[in-house]
Amino acid sequence: MAKIRMGMVGGGEGAFIGAVHRMAAALDGEIELVCGAFSRNAERARRSGEALHLPSERVYTDYKTMMSAEAALPAEKRMQFVAIVTPNHLHYPVAEAALRAGFHVMSDKPATFNLQEALQLRDILGETGLLYGLSHAYTGYPLVKEARLRVAAGELGAIRKVVVEYPQGWLADRQEDADNKQAAWRLDPAQAGISSCIGDIGVHAANLAEYISGVNISAICADLTAFVEGRALDDDGSILLRFDNGAKGVLMASQVSVGEENALKIRVYGEKGGLEWSQQEPNTLLLKWADRPIEILRTANGYLSPLAAANTRTPTGHPEGYLEAFANIYMAFIGQIRAFENGVALDERSADCPGITEAVRGMNFIENAVAASASDVKWHTLPNY
Structure with missing residues (x-):
C-alpha cells in the first residue's frame, strides 16, 4: 500500500508540538509529509520547508492557498489529510477550510477556540462525511x-x-x-x-x-x-x-x-x-x-x-513512550482513512481514535x-x- 500523504499547518521552526506530530506520524513508515504552511512569515516558512526536504512549490505561507493548491493537484499527488498544529485560535478555521476542500483533519487539542466552534465543526463533518482525529495522545x-x-x-x-x-x-x-x-x-x-x-x-x-x-x-x-x-x-x-x-x-x-x-x-x-x-x-x-x-x-x-x-x-522491558503513544493515534487515524477510501469496516485499532465526540x-x-x-x-x- 502507498503511504498516506499528510500536510501540516503550523509547526515551523521553533515550534514544539509540530515536531512531535511529525515524528509520531513518521514512526511507522506509513505516512509521508508532502506539504505544509508552516508559518505566515515567508522566510520562516521557506526555511522550515527546506529543513523538512519539501519541494518549494509545496511550501505555502497561508493555509487557504495550501488548501486550494493541493485540491488542484492530481489525486495521487495531493495530500490526503492535514495535521493542524497551530495555536488554538486557528484550529477551527484551518479545519473548516480543509474539510471544505475535501481533506481529512487531524488536530492538536483542544479542538477549537471555543465550544461553539466545536459544535460547528461537528456539523461540517456531518455535511462532508470526512474524517476527524484529535491528538489526545495519552490514550495511545x-x-x-x-x-x-x-x-x-x-x-x-x-x-x-x-x-x-x-x-x-x-x-x-x-x-x-x-x-x-x-x-x-x-x-x-x-x-x-x-x-x-x-x-x-x-x-x-x-x-x-x-x-x-x-x-x-x-x-x-x-x-x-x-x-x-x-x-x-x-x-x-x-x-x-x-x-x-x-x-x-x-x-x-x-x-x-x-x-x-x-x-x-x-x-x-x-x-x-x-x-x-x-x-x-x-x-x-x-x-x-x-x-x-x-x-x-x-x-x-x-x-x-x-x-x-x-x-x-x-519487546518487554523496552519503554513504550510518548512518541509511540502519539504514533498510535496517527496509526488509528490512517487506518480510518484506508477504510474510508476502500469502503471497508474499521478494525478494533482504527476504531479506537479520539474524534469529534471527544x-x-x-x-x-x-x-x-x-x-x-x-x-x-x-x-x-x-x-x-
Missing part, C-alpha cells in the same frame, strides 16, 4: 488501552471513584516574559481562548478519566486560579467531578507545581478493585484488590489484550470549568451535546 499508551478494556470487562466492578492529576511546573514564573514562545501563546487569551491550564492539560486529564473509566463527567465544581501576578488565564485548577453513573472524582491540573515535569497520573476505583497508571512510568499498570496482592502488569507481555499488543512496538466533550469541559470557577453556584451540570 498500550497500558491505558489495557486499563480501559479491564474496566469495560467489569473486572473492577461498578466504578465509584476517579482521581486524576496533571501537575507541571514550567509556568511557575513568568516564562511569557522570557521569550518563551510556548508560554506566550498559551497565556494569551486571543490565541489560547478562555483557559491556559485547563485548556492545555486539564482537558487531557478529563479525557483520560472518561476514556479509562468508561463513564462521562456530568457535573463539576471548579476552582481555577492565576497564581502568577498579571496573568489573564488560569495556571492552576482543582475540580470535583460527578459522573453519569453516580461515581465521584477529583481532577487536579497545575502549571505552577514547582519541580513537576509532566506527572499525569490516574487512579480508578470500583466495587471490586482499583487501578493506577502514571505517564512517567507508562510501562506499568497496577491492579489493586481487597483480597489478594497487587498485580503489576507490564507492557508487551502475552497476558495483555490484542488491542494493547497492536499498539506495542518493542472534541466537543473537551470544549464543553473547558468552558464549564471556567464558568463554574467564576460562579457562586457550587455544582454546574455539563450540557449534553
Whole structure:
C-alpha cells in the first residue's frame, strides 16, 4: 500500500508540538509529509520547508492557498489529510477550510477556540462525511488501552471513584516574559481562548478519566486560579467531578507545581478493585484488590489484550513512550482513512481514535470549568451535546 500523504499547518521552526506530530506520524513508515504552511512569515516558512526536504512549490505561507493548491493537484499527488498544529485560535478555521476542500483533519487539542466552534465543526463533518482525529495522545499508551478494556470487562466492578492529576511546573514564573514562545501563546487569551491550564492539560486529564473509566463527567465544581501576578488565564485548577453513573472524582491540573515535569497520573476505583497508571512510568499498570496482592502488569507481555499488543512496538522491558503513544493515534487515524477510501469496516485499532465526540466533550469541559470557577453556584451540570 502507498503511504498516506499528510500536510501540516503550523509547526515551523521553533515550534514544539509540530515536531512531535511529525515524528509520531513518521514512526511507522506509513505516512509521508508532502506539504505544509508552516508559518505566515515567508522566510520562516521557506526555511522550515527546506529543513523538512519539501519541494518549494509545496511550501505555502497561508493555509487557504495550501488548501486550494493541493485540491488542484492530481489525486495521487495531493495530500490526503492535514495535521493542524497551530495555536488554538486557528484550529477551527484551518479545519473548516480543509474539510471544505475535501481533506481529512487531524488536530492538536483542544479542538477549537471555543465550544461553539466545536459544535460547528461537528456539523461540517456531518455535511462532508470526512474524517476527524484529535491528538489526545495519552490514550495511545498500550497500558491505558489495557486499563480501559479491564474496566469495560467489569473486572473492577461498578466504578465509584476517579482521581486524576496533571501537575507541571514550567509556568511557575513568568516564562511569557522570557521569550518563551510556548508560554506566550498559551497565556494569551486571543490565541489560547478562555483557559491556559485547563485548556492545555486539564482537558487531557478529563479525557483520560472518561476514556479509562468508561463513564462521562456530568457535573463539576471548579476552582481555577492565576497564581502568577498579571496573568489573564488560569495556571492552576482543582475540580470535583460527578459522573453519569453516580461515581465521584477529583481532577487536579497545575502549571505552577514547582519541580513537576509532566506527572499525569490516574487512579480508578470500583466495587471490586482499583487501578493506577502514571505517564512517567507508562510501562506499568497496577491492579489493586481487597483480597489478594497487587498485580503489576507490564507492557508487551502475552497476558495483555490484542488491542494493547497492536499498539506495542518493542519487546518487554523496552519503554513504550510518548512518541509511540502519539504514533498510535496517527496509526488509528490512517487506518480510518484506508477504510474510508476502500469502503471497508474499521478494525478494533482504527476504531479506537479520539474524534469529534471527544472534541466537543473537551470544549464543553473547558468552558464549564471556567464558568463554574467564576460562579457562586457550587455544582454546574455539563450540557449534553
